[in-house]
Amino acid sequence: MEESDTIITLIGTKLAKTGNEFIFKGAAKDCEVCKLNKTCLGLNVGSKYRIIAIRNGGKLECFIHDSGVFAVEVVETPIVMGIESRKAIKGSKIVYEPVECNLINCENYKICRPAGLRRGDKFTVVNVVGELSGPCERGFLLKVAEVKRNDKHRSE
Structure with a gap:
């Protein structure tokens, strides 16, 4: 750090x-x-x-x-989120696009749609943790990754 x-x-x-x-x-x-x-x-x-x-x-x-x-x-601290498998490479830069899913009872929902993030937020993949804890009911191919924010849109 x-x-x-x-x-x-x-x-x-x-x-x-x-x-x-x-x-x-x-x-x-x-x-x-x-x-x-x-x-x-x-x-x-x-x-x-x-x-x-x-x-x-x-x-x-x-x-x-x-x-x-x-x-x-x-x-x-790093944010844990689900990202597209093809973007899940340590060190890669990503732009947050929320997964189009409304299955709030899904065990992966909070990883696929982390609270407090906005479309367009920029991150760097710090670590690829692995697979989702269960199959995606919507069929998305996602990996679980730890990411760190690049842009600093601090509150005013």
């Missing part, structure tokens, strides 16, 4: 533990008036992060977290 992959953000004191993971859902309405919101909101909406360190500096007040927030260092 490169040092440039580390992001400093703020997180509620009750959640601020090294190793904890979270998915950034975006700003709450109360965040608009906060003078620290640029620090909190410099993350990609829908991406998963792991806390790698708690920064010194003490607790800060927050409109959302009743016990305040701590500054933490986070890294974005």
Whole structure:
């Protein structure tokens, strides 16, 4: 992991533990008036992060977290998704196109349609994990891969 992959953000004191993971859902309405919101909101909406360190500096007040927030260092973790077999090559660049499937009870649905991603998001394949856990009911030929986001469309 490169040092440039580390992001400093703020997180509620009750959640601020090294190793904890979270998915950034975006700003709450109360965040608009906060003078620290640029620090909190410099993350990609829908991406998963792991806390790698708690920064010194003490607790800060927050409109959302009743016990305040701590500054933490986070890294974005790879996203696991189903991609076309022909594109499942370590190091390849892909553009996310959601699988045209509405079988929400399928055991592979969350891999084929990861939450928080938008059509056109750009990724690099970090690792090809293998096959889907069961046959695709729609007949898609997909591999399971870990991908890392290329473009940074951070929240505003």
